[in-house]
Amino acid sequence: MTITRVTGNGGLPMINVSNDHADAVISVYAGQVLSFTPKGAADVLFVSDNAYYAEGKAIKGGVPICWPWFGADPEGKGRPAHGFMRNRMWSEWETRENADGSTTVVLGLESSPETLAIWPHAFRLAMEITVGKTLQLALVTRNTGDAVFTITQAMHTYFAVGDIAQTTVTGLEGTQYLDKAADGNGGTKQQDGAISINSEVDRVYFGIPAELAIVDGALKRTIRITSSGNKTAVVWNPWAKIAAGMADLQDDDYTRFVCVETTNAADDVVEVAAGAEFRLVAEYSL
Numbered sequence: 001m002t003i004t005r006v007t008g009n010g011g012l013p014m015i016n017v018s019n020d021h022a023d024a025v026i027s028v029y030a031g032q033v034l035s036f037t038p039k040g041a042a043d044v045l046f047v048s049d050n051a052y053y054a055e056g057k058a059i060k061g062g063v064p065i066c067w068p069w070f071g072a073d074p075e076g077k078g079r080p081a082h083g084f085m086r087n088r089m090w091s092e093w094e095t096r097e098n099a100d101g102s103t104t105v106v107l108g109l110e111s112s113p114e115t116l117a118i119w120p121h122a123f124r125l126a127m128e129i130t131v132g133k134t135l136q137l138a139l140v141t142r143n144t145g146d147a148v149f150t151i152t153q154a155m156h157t158y159f160a161v162g163d164i165a166q167t168t169v170t171g172l173e174g175t176q177y178l179d180k181a182a183d184g185n186g187g188t189k190q191q192d193g194a195i196s197i198n199s200e201v202d203r204v205y206f207g208i209p210a211e212l213a214i215v216d217g218a219l220k221r222t223i224r225i226t227s228s229g230n231k232t233a234v235v236w237n238p239w240a241k242i243a244a245g246m247a248d249l250q251d252d253d254y255t256r257f258v259c260v261e262t263t264n265a266a267d268d269v270v271e272v273a274a275g276a277e278f279r280l281v282a283e284y285s286l
């Protein structure tokens with residue numbers, strides 16, 4: 001096993017992991033996995049060639065962390081969408097080699113005067129990343145204050161696909177979803193069959209099963225996503241017009257990824273009692 005600490009794009013600190021099972025690139029900035037390549041396979045994750053690598057900006061791709069809220073500021077105070085952890089420096093807390101040959105890297109961040117000014121709660125947030133035959137992720141929220149707080153959150157994962165037109169997302173058949181791409185939020189709809197993407201898709205699915213899959217006809221592979229701690233999942237693809245308006249995406253990048261996000265979103269709000277810990281867990285495998 002090798003763990004190499006390098007200066008990555010934009011001068012940001014990154015950790016390269018290489019073991020018998022896979023290679024991975026992990027950005028300490030934003031606590032974000034950028035690449036997961038099982039031996040003999042193509043990268044499971046997509047990162048935009050136009051991504052920003054700069055303090056204060058989110059990196060478009062990999063596994064961005066949305067925390068302590070998902071989506072728009074829940075209190076309407078004009079704070080940034082998806083919280084304040086995806087555009088700030090984290091720290092390396094621990095690395096270890098496991099008996100099965102996998103490698104664990106733990107990144108984290110604790111509340112500071114700066115975060116308390118944005119969100120007035122003491123916390124300790126850790127991202128536990130295990131690179132093995134699969135990629136195991138745990139986003140662990142600890143309430144270090146003396147009163148309960150509530151959060152919504154996401155592992156906003158960009159999965160690489162060969163061609164969005166030959167991709168389906170399965171496992172959500174028959175569930176209800178909030179259609180955020182429809183005018184006026186569209187209300188709740190029911191998913192008929194597997195999800196095909198041929199226009200903007202921005203949906204919060206409710207009552208999700210423990211396993212979802214991305215079936216990629218072009219790369220001829222299936223990515224399995226299992227999760228726990230969440231009742232919701234988000235499926236997002238901006239499609240052509242929105243992608244063209246995003247400076248950190250190339251115009252045709254929407255054909256190369258789909259975000260299938262392990263979330264506590266919408267009404268899936270998590271209460272964390274004083275001194276308590278909450279784990280949101282996801283695992284990706286080919």
Ligand SMILES: O=P(O)(O)OC[C@H]1O[C@@H](O)[C@H](O)[C@@H](O)[C@@H]1O
Nearest residue numbers: 081082156180202203234236261
């Ligand atoms: O461009 P951002 O801020 O990273 O967000 C991307 C998308 O993230 C998704 O999770 C949201 O549901 C979308 O509404 C949003 O557009």
